[in-house]
Amino acid sequence: MPLFLHFYKTQPTLTKGWVSFLGANKSLFDLYLASYKGFKTGFFKVLIPARGRKFIFDEEDRPKFPLYWTQMPPPVDPWAEDRLTPIERADLVVLKTLPDKIPLRPLIQCLRCPDLSGAVYG
Numbered sequence: 001m002p003l004f005l006h007f008y009k010t011q012p013t014l015t016k017g018w019v020s021f022l023g024a025n026k027s028l029f030d031l032y033l034a035s036y037k038g039f040k041t042g043f044f045k046v047l048i049p050a051r052g053r054k055f056i057f058d059e060e061d062r063p064k065f066p067l068y069w070t071q072m073p074p075p076v077d078p079w080a081e082d083r084l085t086p087i088e089r090a091d092l093v094v095l096k097t098l099p100d101k102i103p104l105r106p107l108i109q110c111l112r113c114p115d116l117s118g119a120v121y122g
């Protein structure tokens with residue numbers, strides 16, 4: 001999650017009532033247009049694993065941003081590199097070598113491959 005938040009920021013669209021993720025430091029992925037189809041009429045559930053709670057909740061277990069519908073969601077700036085752990089910074093070095101705007105459809109199809117790493121980097 002911290003690496004994703006390094007590359008993207010949120011921009012609330014007050015006139016439309018939704019929040020967009022915008023590339024900030026680099027656009028890793030191309031738009032996945034299929035994800036837009038019917039998004040206004042449905043909902044999705046976000047599960048937060050225990051190790052990810054620190055990114056969503058503060059030390060007193062309060063959400064860092066609204067986890068409910070709100071008319072005025074706050075924008076979220078990209079995470080600075082100095083907020084990343086040493087392991088995340090090492091992963092960031094690899095991510096920075098990838099080309100901009102990787103098409104998502106073939107990348108998602110790689111998830112079915114037995115050699116995931118070879119399929120992604122191939």
